[in-house]
Amino acid sequence: MALVSTSLGGRAVSQLSAQLTQFSGLRKVFVRVENSTTDSNPTQCFFGNVGSHVQHASSRKGCRAVVAMAGSGKFFVGGNWKCNGTKDSLSKLVSDLNSAALESDVDIVVAPPFVYIDQVKNSLSDRIEIAAQNCWTGKGGAFTGEISVEQIKDLDCNWVVLGHSERRHIIGEDDQFIGKKAAYALNQNIGVIACIGELLEEREAGKTFDVCFQQLKAFADAVPSWDKIVIAYEPVWAIGTGKVATPEQAQEVHAAVRDWLSKNVSADVASKTRIIYGGSVNGGNCAELAKQEDIDGFLVGGASLKGPEFATIINSVSSKKVAA
Structure with missing residues (x-):
């Protein structure tokens, strides 16, 4: 997130407050800013009334070249190659x-079509790990x-992508079925890229949070641990459409x-679990998205098929x- 100067005056605070009441695509976010009195200043009142994801600049201090994220994990970028590609x-x-x-x-991590995993694994640098795009709920x-x-x-794959919207809405997998897959993969020490996200009509109806939380709950009810889970928020209306959530819309959901996670699993899991964004991410919009505090990386579709x-x-x- 952008850092806010502690030298904000009353006018600047009012302007920033006005910006934060703009419609984000989910709901209006209202920030109450108290009037200045002799015993308090508007900057202190402003920071006292903003939620936990807007923090005083001094709390973000660190040494040069430190990656600042709300989560404590390493930046994570996945490439989902889907049903694309040939040997050549x-x-x-x-x-x-x-x-x-x-x-x-x-x-x-990259996820080639299953038939090409061996080819990619044997030729790709060890710098990049390999994921499968799907798995069964139990032993073969x-x-x-x-x-x-x-x-x-x-x-020798270490990851699997589960819950992708194309599996949910085209193949017909439901939340509980996906949760069973995740549980079995994790029990076998395979990391899970757990996808969640809403349809366009669900966003327009104001149900984004309800949908995402329901999908999260299905994972939470099934998995033995969150140690090897990366959550990928992928609004369905932004996948392969060229549309992309604004950085503010994505940050709000993340x-x-x-x-x-903090309220329903634990504060420790909320801090450690990486929450990445997917949905028409490309070379032109990734930098602005990456600046958001709670965006810990990306799950990339079409652009991951273009090396540069x-x-x-x-x-x-x-x-x-x-x-x-």
């Missing part, structure tokens, strides 16, 4: 990624077309998700770095 095109993509200069303080067996966690492990652009998104971690 993915060979070129891997070559581009291997030659790219990538920031060191980022966890990077007579489940035609499915992929077991045991098979994922056999290919902050609400972190608050839900995906590298730009990975390196947007530099937008979070603050100087003392």
Whole structure:
């Protein structure tokens, strides 16, 4: 988030307060600012009335090149290649990624189509980890077309993407089914990129929080631990459409998700769990999104199929770095 000067006068506070009452796409956020008196100043009153996700600048101090995030985890960027690619095109993509200069303080994971995982794993730099795009709810067996966690492990994959909107709304997977998948993967020591997000009509009806919290609860009710979970907030209306949530819209949902975790799981989980954004992220918008306090990285679709652009998104971690 942007740091706010402690030298704000009454007029500046009023202007900032007015900005914070603008419609964000979910609801209006009202900040009450008391009038100045002889015993208090407007700056103190302002910070006393803003929620926990607007913090006094002095609380963000740190040494130069420290990555400032609300969560305590490392910046995380995932590339979901979906049902795209051929042996030749993915060979070129891997070559581009291997030659790219990538920031060191980022966890990077790509999810190729399952049939190409072995090819990508054997040619991609160890700097980048591999995820599967799906898994079954339990041990493999007579489940035609499915992929077991045991098979994922056999290919030395460390992650799986679960709950993606295309699995929810096209394939028809429900919250509880996705929760079962996550629980089994985690029990087998496979990390989970847990996707949540609302449809356009749900956002327009003011149900964004309700939908996201319901999807989160299905994970919370099933998983044994949150140690290897990354939450990906992906508004469905922004996936593959070219539309993208504004940085303020994305930040608002991310902050609400972190608050839900704090209240319904634990404050420790809320602090440690990385909450990443997905939905038409590209080289042009990633820097502004990355500056938001509760955006801990990205899950990237189409742009992750373009090596140089995906590298730009990975390196947007530099937008979070603050100087003392």
